[in-house]
Amino acid sequence: MYIRDKESYKATEGYFTMAEYCQVFLTSRYVREEDDSHIPLIERGKLHKMPREVADEMDKIFSMAVKELEKWGDKPEEFFKKLEGGEYDPISDFIDTPEMRDALGNVIMRRVRITEGVRGSDAFDRAKELLPEVRDELHGFIRELLLHAMGKLYKAAMQREIPMDKISELVQPKVQAIAEDGIAFSTVFDDDAVKRLQKDSNEKEKHSVTYDPAWG
Numbered sequence: 001m002y003i004r005d006k007e008s009y010k011a012t013e014g015y016f017t018m019a020e021y022c023q024v025f026l027t028s029r030y031v032r033e034e035d036d037s038h039i040p041l042i043e044r045g046k047l048h049k050m051p052r053e054v055a056d057e058m059d060k061i062f063s064m065a066v067k068e069l070e071k072w073g074d075k076p077e078e079f080f081k082k083l084e085g086g087e088y089d090p091i092s093d094f095i096d097t098p099e100m101r102d103a104l105g106n107v108i109m110r111r112v113r114i115t116e117g118v119r120g121s122d123a124f125d126r127a128k129e130l131l132p133e134v135r136d137e138l139h140g141f142i143r144e145l146l147l148h149a150m151g152k153l154y155k156a157a158m159q160r161e162i163p164m165d166k167i168s169e170l171v172q173p174k175v176q177a178i179a180e181d182g183i184a185f186s187t188v189f190d191d192d193a194v195k196r197l198q199k200d201s202n203e204k205e206k207h208s209v210t211y212d213p214a215w216g
Helices: 006-012 018-032 053-072 076-085 090-095 098-116 120-159 164-169 191-202
Strands: 174-179 182-186
Touching: 018 053, 018 098, 018 120, 018 174, 053 076, 053 090, 053 120, 053 164, 053 174, 090 098, 090 120, 098 120, 120 164
Parallel strands: none
Antiparallel strands: 174 182
16 A cells, blocks of 8 residues: 555554454453453454454444434434534443443553553553543444444335334344444344234324435
């Protein structure tokens, strides 16, 4: 890759790649289970070797998408406004738990040792200094995934004529693939439950639902 201004590029490059994000999720699981003595390491370029637990932990992002869509699906503008203004921030609630912060600090210290050659108490101090900035980077990463998932789920629900307040009963999105440049997830609906809901809906007075492009 050609880089015209190496110093400028280095200053603006993200501190984490997908490998580090995956490491944070995996480490948080081990910390939560109080089994953090032998945490598998996830290397850049070797995502195919990481354990299944990473996907299990990242599934929580898409479970959050279902929960938030169920709550805000009919009023996306209000959701965006509150999220942008910081009045409502489920992502911070998700990443500011003790286990996630411990995991984030752990992974930052590893990056410090690799990139700066700093160890011991100096590595701890450097990681503490970097923590707020990298935490915000993680927040942005999850925010992007969350909004993408909510948009995809919204369209899928509209195609099936599913009310937003019923979506958590009918779908459980799962991570399908994790690559260096993004995450793919599947939206598998419980078809039998969807059919029952549609049948019940047809027996009641029909209400038209207009697609809201705000979730696109």
